[in-house]
Amino acid sequence: MPETPKISRRVPGYLVHLFTASGGVLGLFALHEISNNSLKYAFVWMGLAVLVDAFDGFLARKVKVAERTPEIDGALLDMIVDYFTYVIVPAFLLIETTLLPVGWKYPIVLALILVSGIQFSHREAKTEDNFFRGFPCYWNIIAFYLVVMNMPQALNAAIICFFLLLTPTPICFVYPSKLGGLKASDNFRTFFHSLTLLWGLSIVALLYQFPKTSPELLLCSLLYVMYYFRVSISQNAKRKH
8 A cells, every 4th residue: 555645745735736626716706707797807717717727737747746645636626627617617608698699598508518528528538649639628718709709699609519519529629738749849839839828918908908809909819719720730630640
């Protein structure tokens, strides 16, 4: 039977797990703001949850949480929190707002929750070479763009259905914070990370302006999204060779 680590060694591991779990708290705050029709601050809390998700894996590897707290499944905790913040919270937003046609709202949102649940529990949702298999359920980001762009309800519904169809497919998408499997040079990885950072800053700027929207800033933000899809599709072709 493996020896239980000493308390002094276990504390850093638990602190990292608590940091991961804090994403759920941020998601709860987002739900509260949505219920109060304060979408700007709801997206602030969702954005902070994304930051937690972006850094908790790095901290877990740095601290070696598996050695310090072997009784805690950090990957499972991360998946639970991500399902709540990336799926349930934006699904609630779609229910509480007028983004979708009344007759289609509940069928689409229920499908989103069910399909995403299967995707999150799929054993190959993340490939061994660090790609997402199928659309990685970025519903919080989708919801943000639907709110900011203020498009017709039917178009919003079509966009969500399109990504729902992509979710269970074998098409692989780039994992922005883990580019180890990306068949490209280190310079390209640095370039991609830099673009991702700039995209994040553009989201912050758009959120700061909300409910007003700068068309130029929105366009720059969407150019990154299109580039992300382009790189993902091109990597699918390279992975087959």
